[in-house]
Amino acid sequence: PGSPPPDDGLDLILTPQATIVRCGPRILRTTDEAIAAGKLRLWLLDLAYRDPRPAILIHGAALALPAGAMVLAGISGAGKSTLSAALVARGWRFGTDDSVALGFAEGRARVLPCPGAISLKPGSLAPLAPFHPGLAALPLVGAGAKQGRYLALPPHLHLSGRGAESDVLGFIFPRFVAGAPTRVEALSPSQALLGLMEAEFDIGEAAGAPELDAFLDLVETVPRHAVTYGDLGEMDATLRALLADAAAQAPAGR
Structure with a gap:
């Protein structure tokens, strides 16, 4: 390192x-x-960030409630940014929707937030209209497949990186299917690790074997779920329930 x-x-x-x-x-x-x-x-x-330092970077989003944070991992096009924008409108704190940095200290895995504007493709306009009515008025930026609108969030909606809300309580692998009912599937550690590899994760430049071991321990110990959904409002309720269950299972004094 x-x-x-x-x-x-x-x-x-x-x-x-x-x-x-x-x-x-x-x-x-x-x-x-x-x-x-x-x-x-x-x-x-x-x-x-110096303590803890960025150790693992995951292609995904990080959203949190006061009890803790969820890492939403997935390949490009899985709908993470659209879901993030909807969840923020429902009261979740936003950490990032691009590359989630994790740090490890005192037996805890923490999201190290880097909240920028959420990049939303044209297909996000209709499903997000009930959550962000002014989204269509934002200018289109870029060209071709990269064209989109950028939703800037006020600081009070950002994940602070302090306290329990930044503690990682679980991994979610979301997949949007139009019109599909919400379906939750618990994953084994090996299934989750394969999903993280597909989404892509990397090791920070200052990290080494101890940090990688801590990350693998995290994948093994926290809840992991694949969630297929077709309704953003239902997804909010589903993730709140999963986060509450994960918080109840977390070790005391985390």
């Missing part, structure tokens, strides 16, 4: 030939904007 970066900030340099990201002695030069954006986010998290 690399050593923690110094407190001298983060530089983003755009040239006609390449994008350069620099954090202390670490430098990335690339022509791929997605790679640059991913590294920029990773090093930003490194600078923002």
Whole structure:
């Protein structure tokens, strides 16, 4: 594992030939904007969080209630952003809908929030209309498959990263199927790990074997569910019930 970066900030340099990201002695030069954006986010998290440090990054979303947080993992197009926008309108705290950073300390797994605007594709407009009536008035940004609207959330809806609400209580693998009834399936640790691998997760640059062991222990000990749904309102109720059950099962003093 690399050593923690110094407190001298983060530089983003755009040239006609390449994008350069620099954090202390670490430098990335690339022509791929997605790679640059991913590294920029990773090093930003490194600078923002020192105890615990970002150890695992999961392609997914993190939503929380006062009792704790759920990690919603899935491949692109699984509907995580649409679901996140609906849940926030129903009172959930928003951690991220892109790459969930987890840190481990004192036997606890915590979401290290990085809440940006939620990127919503045109197909999200109709199902989200009851939750965000002004969504259609937001400008379309981008082109082609990347075109969408960006829903900025006020700070009071952000996950704070402090207290019990940031403790990871479970993993959810959501799948939207139009018109389908809500169906919940409990997953084994191995099934959940396969789902996380399909969604993609990575190890932080400052993490090593202890953090990976802690992550695998987390996958084995917290509840894990695949949820198929066709109604966002029903999904809110379902996730609240799953979170309440997970909180009741969590060890005392977590």
